[in-house]
Amino acid sequence: MNPLNIVLIVLAALAVLLTLAYIRADRETLSAAEFRADSGYQTATLSDGVTAYMDYGPKDAPPIIIVHGGTLGSMAYQGYVPPLVKDGWRVIIYDQYGRGFSDRPIAPLSIDMLGTQLLELLDYLNIDRAHLFGVSMGGAVIARFGATHGARVRALAYQVPVIGGVSVTPALIATRLPIIGKVLARLVGVPAIIARGESFGTESEEARLVVAHFKDQFAVKGTERMMRDMLIGDALGDRMADHQKIGASGMKAQFVYATDDPEIAAAQVEAALAFYDAPEVHQYTGGHFFSSGRTDELSTKLTAFFKQH
Numbered sequence: 001m002n003p004l005n006i007v008l009i010v011l012a013a014l015a016v017l018l019t020l021a022y023i024r025a026d027r028e029t030l031s032a033a034e035f036r037a038d039s040g041y042q043t044a045t046l047s048d049g050v051t052a053y054m055d056y057g058p059k060d061a062p063p064i065i066i067v068h069g070g071t072l073g074s075m076a077y078q079g080y081v082p083p084l085v086k087d088g089w090r091v092i093i094y095d096q097y098g099r100g101f102s103d104r105p106i107a108p109l110s111i112d113m114l115g116t117q118l119l120e121l122l123d124y125l126n127i128d129r130a131h132l133f134g135v136s137m138g139g140a141v142i143a144r145f146g147a148t149h150g151a152r153v154r155a156l157a158y159q160v161p162v163i164g165g166v167s168v169t170p171a172l173i174a175t176r177l178p179i180i181g182k183v184l185a186r187l188v189g190v191p192a193i194i195a196r197g198e199s200f201g202t203e204s205e206e207a208r209l210v211v212a213h214f215k216d217q218f219a220v221k222g223t224e225r226m227m228r229d230m231l232i233g234d235a236l237g238d239r240m241a242d243h244q245k246i247g248a249s250g251m252k253a254q255f256v257y258a259t260d261d262p263e264i265a266a267a268q269v270e271a272a273l274a275f276y277d278a279p280e281v282h283q284y285t286g287g288h289f290f291s292s293g294r295t296d297e298l299s300t301k302l303t304a305f306f307k308q309h
Helices: 003-024 032-036 074-086 111-124 137-148 170-176 181-198 205-219 223-232 240-249 266-273 295-307
Strands: 042-046 049-056 063-067 090-094 130-135 153-159 253-258 280-284
Touching (some): 049 111, 111 137, 137 153
Parallel strands (some): 130 153, 153 253, 253 280
16 A cells, blocks of 8 residues: 555544544533522623622622632632631632633633623622732733723732743643644643642642532533633733833732742742832742642731731
């Protein structure tokens, strides 16, 4: 047989196998509405879809909005709520588009879509100005928001924030490939994201519930597509220019990060710190998820910082 024909047959067989694997690996069986039906979350219908949120504490108390990261949704931050409410705050947690109990819009996920979602949620809740607390990619979201909607922000608190983009991993490279990237996102990228979420730990019942919810969300139609949008788009991009603009405005900021974080290099955080006038800084060790088990301590630091501003 002609060697070229052999190559073509092999390639055709690989294409068939990949197609079958892609179909079999489809996890998505639920709508976002079905997934959140018994969640207990409140909902706000915004321009890009329904946002699921929880609103705690007195409505006339100063508000803190908690903005979650790229992997774990708002449920992972419910531990911050009781101590913050006890300290006199109104606390709002919400799921960003594409994650948790919120909708999966058709439009590609972007940093500006997530900023618009936050702005419209503030409007929906009749909140003129709020303290923002963002973790990991949530730190990128509040940095862009602070740079573009500074008048709506009282102060910013960053925890292990994405600043200079994310490290290029084999899984990320795979999802960015043309044509085959969509297939590899399902077969390689999503399993890598799930494994990352599982690394949050299961030492407590709360952590086990967070991880179970995180894995369950991949049954919602559109989650895989929006996770890929997150990986290949600008949601995890370089936010250094935003930090420069925020710093020049004089806005106050707190930075909490791990010096041994393998995902967010300490040097990136320290480069952003240089733009701010007397930022409050707290360093830890323990990697990207160093905050696990330290909720009360970190809530105390948030309260002390926000009360100054």
